[in-house]
Amino acid sequence: PTNRVFGRFIPDKQSQKAELLTGGLDLMRDITADDERLLASNTDLRISSTSSKQIMYITMDAAGRSANKAMTDIRVRQALMKSIDRERLINTFVAGGKSAERPNSVCFKLTVACNPTTKPLGYDPAGAKKLLAEAGYANGLSIKLNAYAPIKNIAVAVAGDLRKVGIKASIEPLPLMVYVKKRGAGKFTAFLGKYPTAAQPDTENLLNFFFGANRDYYKDPLINGAAKKGSTEFDVKKRAAFYTPALDQVNKMSFIYPLTEVPVVFAHTKEVEIKPNLQSSGEIRVGDFFWK
Known part of the structure; x- marks a missing residue:
């Protein structure tokens, strides 16, 4: 089980992407459509799209x-x-x-x-x-x-x-x-x-x-x-x-x-699973992330 989840403030999207690709991050959110296509081709990563309304x-x-x-x-x-x-x-x-x-x-x-x-x-x-x-x-x-x-x-x-x-x-x-x-x-x-x-x-x-x-x-x-x-x-x-x-x-x-x-889209490692929030159709919270 995962005991702690750490959030890192990285303002620059390119830096976030670099960290994800090199193992410094397990997931990032609000990626662009271009990055969605690029990162989806990486066998170590997964893309999850969630409803935002x-x-x-x-x-x-x-x-x-x-x-x-x-x-x-x-x-x-x-x-x-x-x-x-x-x-x-x-x-x-x-x-x-x-x-x-x-x-x-x-x-x-x-x-x-x-x-x-x-x-x-x-x-x-x-x-x-x-x-x-x-x-x-x-x-x-x-x-x-x-x-x-x-x-x-x-x-x-x-x-x-x-x-x-x-x-x-x-x-x-x-x-x-x-x-x-x-x-x-x-x-x-x-x-x-x-x-x-x-x-x-x-x-x-x-x-x-x-x-x-x-x-x-x-x-x-x-x-x-x-x-x-x-x-x-x-x-x-x-x-x-x-x-x-x-x-x-x-x-x-x-x-x-x-x-x-406009969906909320995450790029993440294949060890991470993101499930729909059971309380809201348009929100994602920390409890919706699972590590295999």
């Missing part, structure tokens, strides 16, 4: 709060969504992407009172170009895609897909406190971020996060009304009935692209 998303300024008003046109929002090759993006750039849940709206299947009946628009670059032309952007348009700094690589990949249909997106990666301030001030035309839904796994929390206070870039009365009604209902089935039209409205109006769950 952290959602990665793209929001669009449908209400016209930012200086660039392009996203107030639903055709432009639809074009942006249709331009993104979701499966390629997830499988190539998201570590653990093959096992990640693809949410149908701004909540997951295990989120309380989450029951959308629709899905986000699928990949259709030809359709995206057609929509842009209909919206008056036959020659393309330029936007700024702000992004949470730790997922800048995903933003770059998204920008690559957008460029193929005529949307030139300049990337501005931002640390947490800076993006919170800019978001509240209405500075985002489009934003790529992520949010830990497992901390409060309830649709009420997700609707408040995306549509509450100064985070609301949509000003949609149907969504705001449904969120208000559902927040006062204790019966889960009745609450879900209130929330379903709001979750479907997100897709109908192409307000937010719920890209993917």
